[in-house]
Amino acid sequence: MMEEIMAMARSMGAVSESQQEVLEALCRAAETEMTGRLRDGVSPEDCGPAFVLGCAWLALSGLAAGQYGGVSAFTAGSVTIREESGEGRERAAALRLQAETVLGPYLKDRGFLFQGVEG
Numbered sequence: 001m002m003e004e005i006m007a008m009a010r011s012m013g014a015v016s017e018s019q020q021e022v023l024e025a026l027c028r029a030a031e032t033e034m035t036g037r038l039r040d041g042v043s044p045e046d047c048g049p050a051f052v053l054g055c056a057w058l059a060l061s062g063l064a065a066g067q068y069g070g071v072s073a074f075t076a077g078s079v080t081i082r083e084e085s086g087e088g089r090e091r092a093a094a095l096r097l098q099a100e101t102v103l104g105p106y107l108k109d110r111g112f113l114f115q116g117v118e119g
Helices: 002-012 017-037 049-066 087-106
Strands: 071-075 080-083
Touching: 002 017, 002 049, 017 049, 017 087, 049 087
Parallel strands: none
Antiparallel strands: 071 080
8 A cells, every 4th residue: 555655645746856765754654653543443445545645645744844944043142033934834734634634534533522521
């Protein structure tokens, strides 16, 4: 399934030749993470193409996060810290959300829930 995830990530994102090794590592990590988050009794194969798509988006999220510009200026005297555009972080968050949305029906609940609350 790893080859399918890599192919999907390459087709959806602008991935340079120099980023191929990083993308492969991110795809492996995405596959491991999402497999571990699946509900009990659900396998990646049960998710159909949603699993490949979700893992590809998650890998591209990691790639986008790595392209974050970071701090462009730092001054200690009057304490000035300038941060470059957070577009990488925003894009990474959007891609992660997309991955979790497409795989949502197959994933374990991770959010807040009420249990045993009397009305």
